[in-house]
Amino acid sequence: MTQLNIPDSEYMYSGHVGCPGCGAAIAMKFALKALGEKTIMVIPACCWGVIAGPYPQSSLKVPILQTAFATAGAAASGLKAALDMKGDTETTVVAWAGDGGTFDIGIQALSGAVERNEDFIYVCYDNEAYMNTGVQRSSATPFGARTTTTPGKGWKKNRKKNMVEILAAHRIPYAATANIAFPEDLIQKFVKARQMKGGTRFLHVFASCPTGWRIPSEMSVKIARLAVQSNIFPLYEVKDGIDYTLNYKGDRPVMDYLKIQGRFKHLNHKDIEQIQSMVDEDWKLLLRKMNHNQRG
Amino acid sequence: MKKVLEGSHAVSEAVRLAKVQVMSAYPITPQTHIVEALSEYCTDGTMAARFLLVESEHSAMAAVIGASSGGARTFTATSSQGLALMHELLHWASAARLPIIMAEVNRALAPGWNIWMDQTDSLAQRDTGWIQLYCEDGQDVFDTTLQAYRLAEAVNLPVMVVLDAFFLSHTFEPVDVPDQDLVDRFLPPFSPRIELNTSDPFALGQMAPPTVYMEMRHDIQKAMEQVPEIFSKVEQEFAAIFGRSYGPVERVHCDDAQVIMVVTGTAASTCRKVISDLRSQGEKVGMLKLKMFRPFPTDLIRENLGSVQKVAVVDRNFSFGASGIFAQEIRAALCNRNGHPPVFGYITGLGGRDVTPEILAEIYWKTKNSAFPENESVWVGLNE
Numbered sequence: 001m002t003q004l005n006i007p008d009s010e011y012m013y014s015g016h017v018g019c020p021g022c023g024a025a026i027a028m029k030f031a032l033k034a035l036g037e038k039t040i041m042v043i044p045a046c047c048w049g050v051i052a053g054p055y056p057q058s059s060l061k062v063p064i065l066q067t068a069f070a071t072a073g074a075a076a077s078g079l080k081a082a083l084d085m086k087g088d089t090e091t092t093v094v095a096w097a098g099d100g101g102t103f104d105i106g107i108q109a110l111s112g113a114v115e116r117n118e119d120f121i122y123v124c125y126d127n128e129a130y131m132n133t134g135v136q137r138s139s140a141t142p143f144g145a146r147t148t149t150t151p152g153k154g155w156k157k158n159r160k161k162n163m164v165e166i167l168a169a170h171r172i173p174y175a176a177t178a179n180i181a182f183p184e185d186l187i188q189k190f191v192k193a194r195q196m197k198g199g200t201r202f203l204h205v206f207a208s209c210p211t212g213w214r215i216p217s218e219m220s221v222k223i224a225r226l227a228v229q230s231n232i233f234p235l236y237e238v239k240d241g242i243d244y245t246l247n248y249k250g251d252r253p254v255m256d257y258l259k260i261q262g263r264f265k266h267l268n269h270k271d272i273e274q275i276q277s278m279v280d281e282d283w284k285l286l287l288r289k290m291n292h293n294q295r296g
Numbered sequence: 297m298k299k300v301l302e303g304s305h306a307v308s309e310a311v312r313l314a315k316v317q318v319m320s321a322y323p324i325t326p327q328t329h330i331v332e333a334l335s336e337y338c339t340d341g342t343m344a345a346r347f348l349l350v351e352s353e354h355s356a357m358a359a360v361i362g363a364s365s366g367g368a369r370t371f372t373a374t375s376s377q378g379l380a381l382m383h384e385l386l387h388w389a390s391a392a393r394l395p396i397i398m399a400e401v402n403r404a405l406a407p408g409w410n411i412w413m414d415q416t417d418s419l420a421q422r423d424t425g426w427i428q429l430y431c432e433d434g435q436d437v438f439d440t441t442l443q444a445y446r447l448a449e450a451v452n453l454p455v456m457v458v459l460d461a462f463f464l465s466h467t468f469e470p471v472d473v474p475d476q477d478l479v480d481r482f483l484p485p486f487s488p489r490i491e492l493n494t495s496d497p498f499a500l501g502q503m504a505p506p507t508v509y510m511e512m513r514h515d516i517q518k519a520m521e522q523v524p525e526i527f528s529k530v531e532q533e534f535a536a537i538f539g540r541s542y543g544p545v546e547r548v549h550c551d552d553a554q555v556i557m558v559v560t561g562t563a564a565s566t567c568r569k570v571i572s573d574l575r576s577q578g579e580k581v582g583m584l585k586l587k588m589f590r591p592f593p594t595d596l597i598r599e600n601l602g603s604v605q606k607v608a609v610v611d612r613n614f615s616f617g618a619s620g621i622f623a624q625e626i627r628a629a630l631c632n633r634n635g636h637p638p639v640f641g642y643i644t645g646l647g648g649r650d651v652t653p654e655i656l657a658e659i660y661w662k663t664k665n666s667a668f669p670e671n672e673s674v675w676v677g678l679n680e
């Protein structure tokens with residue numbers, strides 16, 4: 001067995017109320033190992049608003065500011081400005097939002113913050129639906145998935161929005177994807193983001209959700225890993241919106257990822273072929289950006 | 297030093313002297329002059345502050361909520377559509393007990409687009425937990441903005457300083473703008489009750505189950521109940537340094553009045569003139585200017601209006617399907633008092649229509665000449 005290089009430090013208490021196997025909880029645990037105690041978490045409405053604990057408890061050893069659903073980007077900007085005014089240059093402000101709070105209702109505040117190049121880290125933990133309110137579709141829900149608002153035959157027929165590309169188009173200093181099944185890569189990216197300072201850094205963290213995806217909790221990490229191995233969720237980094245680095249090349253068919261999840265159970269062979277060709281297309285597009293970069 | 301300033305700049309001068317540390321706002325007419333002046337102060341170094349030029353009013357309020365939670369003295373300004381867009385976060389700011397100050401320029405809501413004076417925007421936010429103070433002139437705006445910081449920081453509630461669109465925001469008047477050291481004597485640096493800090497980690501705004509939520513809301517009301525007393529202390533200290541005070545309400549010729557007209561904002565200035573003209577004709581009329589709307593000064597309303605013959609409320613706002621909003625609140629304050637007077641509600645001046653001396657005189661005569669109100673609201677000055 002290979003030994004993972006993961007810090008022992010722990011900034012999350014046990015006993016939080018996340019579901020067993022919750023990828024969002026795993027994401028926070030690893031992220032804080034990289035971020036350390038000089039961190040303030042800004043959390044809009046999402047599952048993490050609950051996992052953080054009910055008043056007067058907290059599941060984190062770092063300060064938390066809970067904020068309204070659409071406001072992570074703006075509230076984090078304001079908090080950072082206050083720390084600047086107090087001369088605190090040490091603390092890292094981290095906005096920690098779900099995919100709904102990032103791709104949908106929060107995209108305006110996020111875009112504004114990135115355009116102003118505010119000095120904080122924005123993390124989107126992506127479980128591909130509005131889980132806190134009972135698994136409704138978001139614009140991060142992938143093509144093919146059933147949710148409670150895309151039920152039965154009405155499974156989602158639209159593609160997932162590409163958030164990293166939207167942020168790259170802002171020329172954000174650093175944007176990267178990460179995944180709970182690749183903790184070393186994830187931690188390394190969080191460390192990089194923490195050390196960067198001076199502008200906005202965005203981390204898109206794939207975080208499986210056993211409850212919403214209708215998968216057994218013990219499969220949570222394995223399925224998250226398969227998302228990378230099948231190139232559905234490629235691991236890559238973008239510096240200044242132009243400088244692309246690929247961290248992993250997958251070679252598994254999407255079938256391996258889709259067939260073990262309840263939310264995709266209804267898909268037939270043709271649907272899966274369609275998804276495979278969409279993934280191949282996105283993958284090619286991504287590789288073109290890598291090549292472009294290498295040619296300089 | 298006396299300066300000739302427009303109402304908007306009475307706000308920005310006060311904010312400068314209050315040494316606000318973080319500001320955030322989104323432009324909307326007629327609030328723009330306030331934020332333009334403050335942007336300049338931040339650019340030229342007059343103020344040591346951060347001004348977050350966000351992409352919406354929703355984000356502006358969220359940004360000052362973040363900044364205030366981080367322990368900074370904060371400011372924002374808006375109007376009309378912008379205030380409506382902030383609504384969610386107005387509740388947030390007060391329930392988070394943050395002493396944020398906002399200048400709110402009263403402007404009509406669309407459609408149709410109308411940038412002129414109307415109070416419905418701020419009054420529609422009456423249940424959001426903000427202290428609301430309505431200003432009559434430029435000096436009042438300046439003084440109230442400074443006082444708002446003392447008040448907000450004492451009770452940990454946000455304050456809305458409300459001023460009329462154009463009649464006040466864009467009208468030039470002489471305003472006494474004191475030196476920094478005098479202001480510093482009145483308003484010391486902010487020492488926040490709560491301040492997010494990594495050396496003493498805690499969580500703000502956590503989920504509040506039914507076992508704790510009601511107490512949190514009750515605490516807000518307890519803080520509101522302290523406001524009249526603290527406001528009066530703040531006013532006394534302000535008067536000791538600057539020689540001016542206003543009170544939550546102001547009585548003008550009320551002692552022997554048979555009809556008292558209740559007015560707010562710049563309409564009070566017009567009403568002063570109308571009252572003095574009517575007085576010289578021998579009419580027993582008085583005026584009660586309402587400055588503080590939240591918390592509602594129920595005791596003062598009862599004391600000043602409880603035993604007069606008739607009350608005439610001038611509302612430059614309207615709650616559709618009900619009546620003028622100030623009239624509603626005054627009726628509610630009086631109804632539990634024995635033998636309370638009839639309350640006549642008048643709607644006028646919506647969407648910037650002038651509230652002329654003639655209109656106010658008409659309101660007086662209508663009230664004097666009717667035993668009881670013909671309607672909960674009488675609209676005055678409607679075109680045929």
Ligand SMILES: Cc1ncc(C[n+]2csc(CCOP(=O)(O)OP(=O)(O)O)c2C)c(N)n1
Nearest residue numbers: 045046047069098099100101129130131132
């Ligand atoms: C303005 C507003 N609209 C709707 C909601 C209800 N709401 C709370 S969390 C949530 C979904 C969150 O989804 P996401 O951001 O993906 O986080 P997740 O719960 O999936 O972790 C919704 C719709 C809200 N709190 N505020």
Ligand code: SF4
Nearest residue numbers: 019022047131209211
């Ligand atoms: S619903 Fe999903 S994201 Fe939310 S706590 Fe449960 S597993 Fe985690």
Ligand SMILES: [Mg+2]
Nearest residue numbers: 098099129130
């Ligand atoms: Mg989600």
